[in-house]
Amino acid sequence: MGKKTHPQEKLTSFWSAFQSKESGKITTIFPRALYADLLEPAQPKKSKFRAPPTDNAPPGAARNAQDSYKAAAAECRAKVARIVKECERTNQKFTDADFDIENDPSNNCLLGLIRSEDRPTPIPAPEPFPPVPAPADDAASVESLEFETYFPGSVHRVNWVFEKPQFTVNGYSSTDIKQGANGDCWWLAAVATMAHRQDLMERVCVARDEECGVYGFVFQRDGEWISTVVDDNLYLAVEDFQEESYDPSGKRARDWRRQKQTGSDALYFARCDDPNETWLPLLEKAYSKVHGDYESVSGGWPGQAVEDMTGGVATTLASNRVLRKDRLWAELLTAARDSTRTGGSLVADGDGSGDHFVFSLAAMSNSYSSEKNGLALGHAYSILQSREVPDEKDKSKLVRLVKIRNPWGQRSDSGLGEWSGPWSDGSREWTPYWLEALGHTFGDDGEFWMSFDDMLQTFMWIHRTRLFDETWTVVQRWTTAHVAWVTGYLKVRFVVDVARAGRVVLVLAQLDDRYFRGLSGGYRFELHFVLRDATTGERICRVRPAHSWDTRSVSCEVDLPPGRYEVLPKITATRRRGARGVVDVVREYADKNPQKLRQVGMLYDLAHAQGGIPDEDGAIEKERRERKKVKAEKERAERRRQRALRRAARAVEGAAKAIEDVIAEEGKSHDKDEKKEEKKEDAKEEVKAAEATPAAPVITAPAAAPSPAAATSTPDSITLPIHSKSGATPASTAAPVAAVELTSTAQAAPEAPAEQSTSAETPETAATTSDVDSDTESEAESEAEATQVSDSDSEPDVPGDETPPKTPWNAVSVIALRVYARDPSVAVTLVEPNSKTEAAALTVEGKPAGATM
Numbered sequence: 001m002g003k004k005t006h007p008q009e010k011l012t013s014f015w016s017a018f019q020s021k022e023s024g025k026i027t028t029i030f031p032r033a034l035y036a037d038l039l040e041p042a043q044p045k046k047s048k049f050r051a052p053p054t055d056n057a058p059p060g061a062a063r064n065a066q067d068s069y070k071a072a073a074a075e076c077r078a079k080v081a082r083i084v085k086e087c088e089r090t091n092q093k094f095t096d097a098d099f100d101i102e103n104d105p106s107n108n109c110l111l112g113l114i115r116s117e118d119r120p121t122p123i124p125a126p127e128p129f130p131p132v133p134a135p136a137d138d139a140a141s142v143e144s145l146e147f148e149t150y151f152p153g154s155v156h157r158v159n160w161v162f163e164k165p166q167f168t169v170n171g172y173s174s175t176d177i178k179q180g181a182n183g184d185c186w187w188l189a190a191v192a193t194m195a196h197r198q199d200l201m202e203r204v205c206v207a208r209d210e211e212c213g214v215y216g217f218v219f220q221r222d223g224e225w226i227s228t229v230v231d232d233n234l235y236l237a238v239e240d241f242q243e244e245s246y247d248p249s250g251k252r253a254r255d256w257r258r259q260k261q262t263g264s265d266a267l268y269f270a271r272c273d274d275p276n277e278t279w280l281p282l283l284e285k286a287y288s289k290v291h292g293d294y295e296s297v298s299g300g301w302p303g304q305a306v307e308d309m310t311g312g313v314a315t316t317l318a319s320n321r322v323l324r325k326d327r328l329w330a331e332l333l334t335a336a337r338d339s340t341r342t343g344g345s346l347v348a349d350g351d352g353s354g355d356h357f358v359f360s361l362a363a364m365s366n367s368y369s370s371e372k373n374g375l376a377l378g379h380a381y382s383i384l385q386s387r388e389v390p391d392e393k394d395k396s397k398l399v400r401l402v403k404i405r406n407p408w409g410q411r412s413d414s415g416l417g418e419w420s421g422p423w424s425d426g427s428r429e430w431t432p433y434w435l436e437a438l439g440h441t442f443g444d445d446g447e448f449w450m451s452f453d454d455m456l457q458t459f460m461w462i463h464r465t466r467l468f469d470e471t472w473t474v475v476q477r478w479t480t481a482h483v484a485w486v487t488g489y490l491k492v493r494f495v496v497d498v499a500r501a502g503r504v505v506l507v508l509a510q511l512d513d514r515y516f517r518g519l520s521g522g523y524r525f526e527l528h529f530v531l532r533d534a535t536t537g538e539r540i541c542r543v544r545p546a547h548s549w550d551t552r553s554v555s556c557e558v559d560l561p562p563g564r565y566e567v568l569p570k571i572t573a574t575r576r577r578g579a580r581g582v583v584d585v586v587r588e589y590a591d592k593n594p595q596k597l598r599q600v601g602m603l604y605d606l607a608h609a610q611g612g613i614p615d616e617d618g619a620i621e622k623e624r625r626e627r628k629k630v631k632a633e634k635e636r637a638e639r640r641r642q643r644a645l646r647r648a649a650r651a652v653e654g655a656a657k658a659i660e661d662v663i664a665e666e667g668k669s670h671d672k673d674e675k676k677e678e679k680k681e682d683a684k685e686e687v688k689a690a691e692a693t694p695a696a697p698v699i700t701a702p703a704a705a706p707s708p709a710a711a712t713s714t715p716d717s718i719t720l721p722i723h724s725k726s727g728a729t730p731a732s733t734a735a736p737v738a739a740v741e742l743t744s745t746a747q748a749a750p751e752a753p754a755e756q757s758t759s760a761e762t763p764e765t766a767a768t769t770s771d772v773d774s775d776t777e778s779e780a781e782s783e784a785e786a787t788q789v790s791d792s793d794s795e796p797d798v799p800g801d802e803t804p805p806k807t808p809w810n811a812v813s814v815i816a817l818r819v820y821a822r823d824p825s826v827a828v829t830l831v832e833p834n835s836k837t838e839a840a841a842l843t844v845e846g847k848p849a850g851a852t853m
């Protein structure tokens with residue numbers, strides 16, 4: 001019977017096989033070798049997603065919260081100016097070569113890297129008013145959101161589609177917004193939330209030249225502002241008039257264009273309500289471009305979109321957990337006052353508070369219901385106004401009302417889309433007094449009023465985004481964290497130094513993988529952290545996501561006195577169902593859709609070029625160079641050894657030749673002596689012939705003794721190694737070596753014959769090794785033993801009845817701590833562990849792990 005394995009050993013072996021021995025993350029899709037023949041440098045430009053080039057502060061140093069925006073806006077204006085100059089030179093309107101929807105046979109501007117044809121079942125075309133699916137961060141819904149199918153009919157420029165195109169008509173307005181065939185209502189809700197604030201919209205739409213058809217926008221990505229430009233080509237819902245149709249006068253084609261391809265309603269994606277207004281479809285196109293395609297912006301949370309367009313920090317509030325409703329209401333009123341702002345910059349309030357907020361809502365369901373009191377669930381909405389109005393009957397009583405908008409801009413065919421409860425259009429609450437006080441008119445426009453309490457009971461999540469003006473300072477640090485399967489706070493931590501007392505906003509974020517969908521890897525990470533006093537260890541706040549779908553970042557706001565504080569991250573990781581590895585995707589699409597892989601792969605590389613993220617490709621190159629250096633040194637040592645062996649072999653050969661010469665000379669002398677002796681004996685025999693004949697003596701030839709030189713220059717164990725490519729030993733050296741071995745054998749006592757080897761060996765390989773290479777071979781044996789030990793360590797010790805997992809646990813997250821404060825000297829320092837085992841403990845504050853974390 002075999003040896004029984006202890007149950008504990010089985011369990012330990014399982015976990016040993018479960019965890020990858022060499023954890024790591026791909027940080028570069030395109031290694032440096034691919035750029036060898038290109039003029040551009042191998043590394044992407046750091047200024048693309050970093051602090052402006054003028055900012056020479058070291059990592060973790062603070063800068064004004066508006067510096068990154070100002071640099072991106074200036075870059076955007078410069079781009080537009082260069083393009084306009086080129087258009088004037090060529091007398092042609094601008095065409096965006098990077099996002100040319102007019103010349104896109106592979107639909108790379110529409111669809112992501114992994115397409116619906118790669119799935120077993122196709123996805124139907126979107127509905128005219130698609131309810132928003134669950135957010136894209138939900139692991140259960142990633143599959144459905146990452147695969148869309150779009151069927152636009154045609155592509156035309158703005159001046160072809162619109163009779164009298166205008167970028168804005170009477171400014172930006174939330175009433176302009178209508179959702180198209182994309183599932184980006186979360187983004188449209190954010191736009192509607194911002195659209196009633198002209199200052200916020202003017203910060204996003206930086207520069208344009210409508211005659212040349214070039215429009216410049218800025219967005220925030222991973223804490224830094226970026227700029228982009230787009231041309232004025234737009235997707236239309238209807239195809240062009242078929243040329244093969246008989247239409248000699250062209251009247252049918254003109255009628256077709258006027259009826260089906262003219263004005264805002266002809267657009268396939270988002271559009272403005274005004275038939276000649278263009279700002280919304282162009283803004284949507286720019287937002288899609290920076291993310292890679294239109295499909296990438298399907299599904300999400302409105303708070304994240306507000307962050308992307310304002311640079312603020314969004315916090316998700318659960319409506320059923322609000323502790324002090326009056327405090328929330330006061331912030332809603334502050335946002336309502338900010339809605340009257342104009343101009344292109346945020347300015348601190350007169351009281352110096354500098355508190356600016358933008359709010360949006362998400363209507364979700366805990367069941368399979370798709371609507372509630374006329375509202376579509378799984379959908380995002382905007383908060384446009386918050387009003388306190390004296391009651392009509394009791395003037396001392398203030399009624400709290402909120403104006404909300406559905407980005408659809410109208411009800412669906414089934415009548416879904418607007419609130420049908422109290423204060424809805426046509427309800428009994430509306431009297432002439434209230435209509436005048438609120439300035440409301442009934443209509444199918446997606447806008448409705450409801451009470452503050454009804455809002456809290458109807459909408460599950462409230463997205464509150466804090467905005468930052470020039471009085472705020474920001475600092476951030478990036479790093480990678482190896483996430484263990486067990487939960488616990490990581491050993492890597494951030495140290496925050498605060499010199500001035502005041503409000504501090506801390507954000508723990510990970511890279512936004514919406515920019516490189518398809519290459520996000522096989523794990524989904526959820527962020528948590530604890531803020532504590534570094535001196536006393538007292539916990540100040542503990543932060544976790546409001547729900548499991550909100551994975552991009554978590555944040556907290558706290559008033560801190562001067563001092564040093566520590567942020568301890570905790571990251572939980574789960575495998576994404578059916579997710580494909582990055583290497584597998586790259587292998588498949590390098591030939592299947594190389595241009596899309598180039599686009600998404602470059603976005604991936606740019607995201608991972610953040611300061612503080614290890615350059616794995618550079619590390620591999622450095623390791624390869626080190627291995628090459630070590631190999632070259634070994635080869636040089638081997639060549640020296642071979643030269644020494646050859647010198648020794650030549651010495652042996654010379655000694656053997658000398659022995660042969662001595663033996664030959666002695667043989668000749670011996671022959672002469674024998675002849676003389678024979679003559680003497682013959683003479684004696686003739687003289688004594690008559691005498692009695694005696695017995696003939698036996699004469700023995702003396703043995704030839706080896707010369708002293710041969711004895712000292714011929715070691716007993718020298719053997720020539722085989723180095724000839726053909727494996728043959730030169731004849732000139734074979735005989736002397738054999739002679740030496742015969743001499744050694746003659747002098748030694750006979751031994752029992754060794755066992756015959758199973759492989760054919762020459763005398764050279766069967767003989768013992770010389771003292772010249774004994775040290776080298778012993779080192780080689782030590783290296784071989786070390787290699788065997790290393791290999792055995794890298795393989796899990798799994799008993800015979802245990803099967804290791806196909807894919808060992810290898811979860812690595814890229815995280816950053818971003819700190820906002822009104823302290824110009826605020827600083828963040830990264831403290832890293834000495835090993836890759838990041839989980840500090842299985843317990844949190846001495847308590848066992850819970851059922852949900």
